[in-house]
Every structure is written in structure tokens, then in C-alpha cells.
Amino acid sequence: MSKHLTYEEAKKFAYYGLKLLAVLTVIEVIISLFGKGHLGWKEAYYLDWVHYICGGLIVILSLYKAYFIVFNFMHLGTETKTLIRTVLWPMTLLLFAIIAFIWEGAYWNDARSYILQQDELPSERVVPDINVDPQADQTKIIE
Amino acid sequence: MAEKLLAEVTEDHTMTEDWSGGKPPMKASFGKLMMWYFLVSDAFTFCGFLVAYGALRMSVPTWPVPDFVFQSFPGGFTGLPLIFVTVMSFVLIISSVTMVRAVQEGKRENRKGVVFWLLMTILGGFTFLACQAYEWTNLIAVEHMTIFENPFGTHTVDGVYLNADGTDGESFRAGDSYLVHKVDGEWDFKEFRITSGEDAGKIALTQLGPQTFGSLFFCITGFHGFHVSIGVFLLILTCINAASGLYDRKKTQYETVEKVGLYWHFVDLVWVFVFLVFYLL
Secondary structure, eight states: OTTSSOHHHHHHHHHHHHHHHHHHHHHHHHHHHHHTTOSSOGGGGGOHHHHHHHHHHHHHHHHHHHHHIIIIISOGGGSOHHHHHHHHTTHHHHHHHHHHHHHHHHHHHHHHHHHHHHHHSOOOOOOOOTTSOHHHHHHHHHO | OHHHHHHHHHHHOHHHHHHSSSSOGGGSOHHHHHHHHHHHHHHHHHHHHHHHHHHHHHTSSOOOOHHHHSOOBTTTBOSOTTHHHHHHHHHHHHHHHHHHHHHHHHHTTOHHHHHHHHHHHHHHHHHHHHHHHHHHHIIIIISOOOSSOOOEEEOSSOEEEEOTTSOEEEEEOTTOEEEOEEETTEEEOOEEEEOSSTTTTOEEEOOOOOTHHHHHHHHHHHHHHHHHHHHHHHHHHHHHHHHTTHHHHSSSTTHHHHHHHHHHHHHHHHHHHHIIIIIIO
16 A cells, blocks of 8 residues: 555654544444443443443454554555565464354353252262272283 | 366466575565464464453453453543543553554664664554553452462352341442452451342352453463563564564565564454454343
8 A cells, every 4th residue: 555655655654544444443442441330331231242242242342443543553465465475374273263162162151050059959879889999900911 | 177277287387486485485585474374373273262261251250351350541540430540541552552653764774764663663562561550469369369369259149238237238230340448458248138039038158250261361461461471572672673674685675673662552452352352242
């Protein structure tokens, strides 16, 4: 992008970037505070759907900020197509990692609460047979 | 078809010319290319950290609320959720833009301009590190968070705190945050009566919050702060070199400024995501 810009235009563009990033950050913080019930509507903090909507909006804004920094401040946009692809395509692996590990984390949570429930239930337990002497077994094998 | 293509390629010698050296691959200089691939690998490292944060956060029923944890401001102010970290974000954004200006001046081969804007960027880096030092000091010395213990908790049930004489005190709802204080070096857990769910009526004590919160916070922001420190160090070196006129004499001119700039923008980029994951969500 900045390849075709004159020095004056590039200078202006840098300050435009400053304004854009600052405004986006302020919007993000406002959305986050609203979702946590700080801006008037206190009940928002206890509602899950508010968190999902606010979280989604903040993630989209952050991704746009990241795109802006990489393509305009780091000039990835003016590099060759091959370079852009070698940098960006590996990032799709991260998409998989994020989904997989968040899923896994939620499963750990479920497993933990399941174990807690099981511990509280009065039920027949499969306990190891304490009458078997492991020492005796070993001597048998050696003989 | 294939034979024809092969013949064409051998005829105009572009293949041999491209790979016989002297020409930078992908029209980017070797140094810039390697900086890009270093940044890709570094992005994976940071993503590993943040993914671990996500997985561990999902694996426990409650998690400290960032608005409650990060609400202090220098000068003894408190109850200002996220204001201080927003200031930190602004510091990094501004230093990123001053870096853009330094690179632009470098392209014009304006030595004075490069040195001035690099100095501004260094100032921004130091300001950010100072902010982080304040944040860490506040968490460690005042609120007693360590990598092993995290005093920030969130209630999973509704309840009423009990006063010392057994009467009802303040009431709270499930999801409300609390901070366990230290009294004479010992954790001072508060007694409360549960008023919701199966255990309603029982007396319970507040507990320390999820342990991993502290270690994740200090590891991730510490790793980012480490990157900022390295960046400031590189910026100082580049600034001295630029001021000495080294880049005017060099064949590659002010390309070093551009490469350090790439690194510095990456530090800002990582902060966008640390800010998102740790403070906003």
C-alpha cells in the first residue's frame, strides 16, 4: 500500500493508523466493561449470552487490529504473494489448536465435576483386592 | 504440453537465474525474510501460551474476573477497572506509530528524523515496562498473588458473609468476585452461609482462586515484557548506529531500522492478543 504513497501521504497514513487503533481499543474496552456490568446495566454480568455477544465483538475488533498492524505497519501487503502465503498459511494451524484445546479444556471441566458427583454417590466401588501380597507374587515369578 | 513448458523454461533461463544466487527470493532481503520467519515461530510460541490459558480457564468452574483483578491505578486509586491496562495499550500503540515514522524517515535517508523517532519509540518501550513493573508490584506486594497462589476467587453459589459475632453481613450472588487478604502473613478466609443450591444453609469458608491464574499471568505477561525489553535493547543499538552515521555508509542503508521495526510491531501485535485474552474476555 505505502509503496505508491508519497512521503506526505505515508506520514498522514501513520497518524490515521494511530487514530484508528486508539478508537478501536477504546470501543473494545467499552464493550468489555458493558459485558461485565460496569456501564449501568449490572445484570449483564450474570447473563451468559451477553458475554458471548460482547466476547465475539471484541474478538472481531482485535482481529481487525491485528490485520491492520500486519498489513499496513509491517508492510506485509506490499510483499510478494508467496511471502504473504508462507507467513499467513501456517497460522491456520493455530485455528485448529485454539478450537481443539478449548474443547479439551471444557472436557476436563466436565470430567472433574463428574468425578466429584461420583465421589458423593453411595455406590459399590471396584476396590483393589488387598489380600493379595505383591511380594509373594514376585517370589513366585523368580522361582 | 509439459515438454513444451520445459523447453520454454530452459530457453529463457529464468529458473537457473532465479536459483543461482544474487537475487533475493520473494523479492525480500535475506534479513527481512528471516525476521518474518522468526516472527512466525514466535507467534506460535505465544499462541501456545494463550491456548494453554484458554484450555486451563475452561477446565475450572470459575475464573477470576479481569475487571475485578486489574482495577488499580498508580497513586493509590482503585475501583477503576481496566483503565490502567488501556493506558498501557495506548503506550504500545503510540510507540508502534513512532516506529512507523522512524522507518519512513529511514527510507528518505533522513538521519536526524530516524534518531528522533527511534528515541520516541525507546521512550514508549520504557514507559510500557514501567507500567508493567507497577502492575506486577501491585499484584505481588499488595494483593499477594504469586505463581503458586492466587487470592482472586469467584463465588459459585449465592450466600451471606457472617460477621465476627455471627450476625449476617454483606450478601453476594454466584459469580461475584472476592479477594482473600493476608492478615499477619496468614490467609484470612471469610466465613459465609450458603443461601442457594443443594447446600443452602451450610456454613463455608472462602477459598483461594484457581492456582493457574497466577502462573499463567506472570508467565505470559512476563514473556511479553521480556520481548519488549529485547526490543528496547535492539532499538537503543539501532539508534546509536543510526546516530553514528553507520547506515548512511552501509550498502543496505536503513534496512536495519525496518527489521527492528518489524520486531517492534510484532510486540505490539502480541499485546493486542494478550490484552484481548487476559483483560477483555
